[in-house]
Amino acid sequence: MNLRVRVPASTANLGPGFDVLGLALGLYDVVEVQVTDAGLKVEVLDAGAGGVGDVPTDETHLVVRALRRACDHLGFSVPGLHLRCHNAIPHARGLGSSAAAVVSGVAAGYALAGRELDDDALQLAAEFEGHADNAAASLLGGLVIAWETGGRFGAERLDPHPDLRPVLAVPGLRSSTDATRGLLPEHVPHADAAFNAGRAALAVRALVGNPELLLSATEDRLHQHYRAPAYPDSARLVRELRAQGVAAAISGAGPTVLALTTTGILPDVVDVTSFEVTALPVDSAGVQVAVG
Structure with missing residues (x-):
């Protein structure tokens, strides 16, 4: 066979x-x-x-x-x-x-x-x-x-919503999931856990029904800032994209940056020279x- x-x-x-x-x-x-x-x-x-x-x-x-x-x-x-x-x-x-x-x-x-x-x-x-x-x-x-x-x-x-157009910014840097998980604390503040619970629920609504909510819906307090020292350039790109109104986050354990857009493009003012930028459809x- x-x-x-x-x-x-x-x-x-x-x-x-x-x-x-x-x-x-x-x-x-x-x-x-x-x-x-x-x-x-x-x-x-x-x-x-x-x-x-x-x-x-x-x-x-x-x-x-x-x-x-x-x-x-x-x-x-x-x-x-x-x-x-x-x-x-x-x-x-x-x-x-x-x-x-x-x-x-x-x-x-x-x-x-x-x-x-x-x-x-x-x-x-x-x-x-x-x-x-x-x-x-x-x-x-x-x-x-x-x-x-x-x-x-x-x-x-x-x-997901049919207008969703993910854009990936992939750096040359490689990352280990085990290593980046090692940067996470064993305990987090109750307020941060509650914040993420609300944002995760909002993310489902945004991704399925209302992409206009994506910027707020992709906020995080549980993991990304703890992992940022492992890939500072990716963390910088997330901050810059979000400042431009783009719903950006670290993809998985990183270091790729995910931008959840409805256009399939990133703002010209953002520096992506060290990244390979690709728009991909949702499978x-x-x-x-x-x-x-």
Whole structure:
């Protein structure tokens, strides 16, 4: 059996929705999967903005690990695998490259087993990272609200407003999610938690029904200012964009800057010389698997 798996990038948090809100983006990794007689062969034909040499080509490759995990869960096994990975999602930039790899592996495992994706697919994918916002966006497409209860992950998919035009400013700097999480305090003031709860609720309303609310709706007090020392230029760009009335935030763990616009462009007065600026559509389909 041969498969072609296409999985979208994602941006998470969207300002106040830390580990809760995610949005799928029209930038895709593609994995070609071929079942063979025995053994494992992984070809990494590109690695987004990272180097191909940084990506393992053995059983530790994320797609392989997720595919094996899904197959084990479904009680299915394959004699051997040949994977060809075409990676367009930049690595270590806050655009969900790891979650996309995991989702593509889980989706491939389900397809090989002849099973439709179900709630357990999200569970399997989210367990790799410990939160479901990126994984749910790549799996389901659109805007997602993710949660976890007693170790069980869930997500609700919503259709974002049709006028939404995300713009990404991607720096050359790479960032580690583990490292930036290490900058977060164990405790935050009650007032900050209440502030973010209100803004996260407002963000859902703004993203789905009223983009005019996005500037206020993307305010955050829980995580971005704590992480700012890890990528000062990105933090500077967020401040400058917001001063110009643009709903900007750090994408995921950074350092990419997300601007939620209705125009698909950034103000000329903002300095983006150290960033690659790209307008991307929202992906509405999520992961797609073609057999044959």
